[in-house]
Amino acid sequence: MTEIKFLDVGWTRRTLAKKIDEAVKRVLDSGWYIHGDELAAFEKEFAHYAGAKSCTGVGNGLDALELSLRAAGIGPGDDVLVPSNTYIATWLAVTRAGANPVPVEPLESTFNMNPDNLEEALTPQTKAVIPVHLYGQTADMDPIMEFAESKNLFVLTDAAQAHGSYYKGRMAGSLGHAAAFSFYPGKNLGAFGDGGAVLTNDPELAAKIKVIGNYGAEKKYHHDSLGFNSRLDEIQAAVLRIKLEKLDNWNWTRKELAAIYLKELADTPLILPEVPEWSIPVWHLFVVRTTAREALIKHLAENGIESLIHYPIPPHKQGAYKDKQNLSLPVSEKLHREVLSLPMGPHLKPEQVQQVCTVIKDFFS
Template identity: 50%
Template structure:
């Protein structure tokens, strides 16, 4: 009987570090301290060092990380934030939660990231920030984005939720703008065993504000100095993330090798396979192909017990919540939504599985 190839197997990934995860669990349980303790403090230090920034502040999830950063920079009602048209909706929602207006800019059709050549045309007197996303693990063109931001005196907040460990010109994503927000959702390259997120920055004031936002607007118990939320990365998840951070580069290298094998095996197909800039080293959060017969291909793979996912079937501007944006003409984002398909990709995926995925695709796409 043919076994199903999962899109992602967290159980197989975690099995390789199970003993260390068990020890982390016991350490936190025995400590009796579960919120804002030594594990979080240690993880924040370790992830800041890894990400080449001064501060890491753990929060409840990636959406809160982006939202809190916008608030920390005073971005709100009446302001505009430039966002990619091709991204997960959390990027847009963070802007809307702050009271600002997301202004979509189309992606480069090759990288799928926001196209810097189109950003200036979207800037108005109300623009305060550019929020690039390092989509699927590939860094956006940050030199070009930062140059535009400097010209117009704009803040740059990276959405680095999919790019932990990725490099842009030998610098870590998350360290390339004024600040960044990331997610530790279980399926991320650096994923917790629950939800979680963090902000990264070199700005002392921004880090201090986010620390207050996450904890009821307080830096001292029962003393509330600012608008506050309840959004804290807990001790258990911080302990698990400390273990996973130690193997992140190893796991990313494995993902990169799988991606290279896919690209080589699929070079004779009709598909569009990922294109990575010479200035970037992708974290390969996802391996995304494009097919004019995407839905047929997805169904065919499912029939052969190969799981795939569409990232993302409906662009943000066509979602019900953003009905006022339905009038936008964003043909590249809409084209990608109809063609993209993410193939199985995870640490511990074996050669036979990679070859089976590729061979099955070639049966219909060659």
């Protein structure tokens, strides 16, 4: 039986080889590798694509989150509301900025932050909230924004998995006060290495992020604040410009594959992801739930199908957050015991997804 990979990041390189080779050569021949024309062009193009006024390229998605918090004045003594169900980078950004992550339980149906739980998590020290658009579907932003505005909170969306997703007709990069993106190779819009960006409509915030990411210097050799070295390099920017042209097509392929999963697996015991009517997800991951996860993973592997878990351990149970391990977060803990990611990506053909569904139905028969 043909092996079905969970993800094939080399597929994009093979698909766009000629254009990517030309773009990389253009950068190498230019002799300018940091903060050049390619980055400026990508920042303009990605901001336009997502409906934001500005884009600032940074070193990676974690830096995009941290620099945004720092630029907004979030630091020691502050609390930041974060999802209990997310990749640990969301929490790490808060900790690295010197603030304290306060977890908010998700909706089981969408995996995303439950707006109804925000009030209970609020503290007198709360200064910000970070909704995550997990697995490529946006969080329910209107009630989150209404809550944040009533409490004067900064809203930073973690859009690392949501390149091109929509919420009520607005793209993920234009929601909240700022949006942090990752261009890790496995993302819907992935570089050939690490990379990230922040989108915002606030010119003052954008300027601060750019300065912080450039050693705290607005002018060369004039460092007016403590900064970092976090920059999206010219080669990665050039590659991302090529891939951005294909992003909508690749996302459309993901939607078609997700539709097959949703139809073919509807009568199985799996709990399938729900899509609210206001959402157009980009299916960065197709995540199902089952109490028979380990057995199903083994069955899939025996049939040449690769699957993964996103994520097996919630942040509050990680060794990095020993002070949070006694927290009671039952919804998140339940999800982390049951979630399973099936193969997803533009490298797949419909018949391969059909094959995955056939193997799963065989498992439950």
